[in-house]
């Protein structure tokens with residue numbers, strides 16, 4: 566039986582149209598093909614002010630927080646800006662905390678203009694999520710606009726890397742759900758499987 570799971574995708578680009586969004590939509594399509602339920606958060610739609618610790622959180626943040634708390638897995642996509650992730654994604658994360666990310670497997674994806682780019686962006690973002698107690702999976706995916714075409718046709722090796730990225734996330738989501746089931750069985754909520 567297919568496991569019920571919710572995977573949330575976040576686009577960390579304010580650009581419109583956004584190449585990162587396009588790649589994330591391809592990931593979403595493949596997740597849905599695997600029968601995962603998905604939700605998409607586009608940072609551009611949130612139009613967040615710069616985080617102010619003394620100000621009340623906008624209603625959009627409450628909504629995002631509730632969505633993230635439901636997530637069994639997360640895909641965060643960001644374009645590389647000056648060798649790192651965007652200010653927009655850091656601004657969103659500054660509004661959030663452990664509650665939204667702890668124990669959730671997170672898969673990181675970067676897009677870039679340069680073919681050899683993306684790795685620093687992914688490493689920087691990995692560090693930020695470690696501080697948010699997110700469980701960032703080892704698999705990550707980086708793609709340059711120059712490695713594809715407007716239809717997002719991927720060459721076989723890139724296609725395989727994208728599949729392995731998605732599989733890496735699905736495996737960790739599966740482990741998370743098994744652990745939660747076991748935890749419930751320990752508290753007597755559901756009988757343990759033999």
Ligand SMILES: Cc1cc2nc3c(=O)[nH]c(=O)nc-3n(C[C@H](O)[C@H](O)[C@H](O)COP(=O)(O)O)c2cc1C
Pocket residue numbers: 578579580582583584585586644645646647648649676677678679680682683710
């Ligand atoms: C302000 C800015 C800085 C950028 N810095 C880099 C960079 O350091 N390395 C790189 O490869 N591409 C860089 N790019 C290109 C973007 O990463 C690339 O176009 C990306 O795919 C844009 O995705 P988006 O349309 O989703 O925003 C930069 C673009 C902008 C606007």
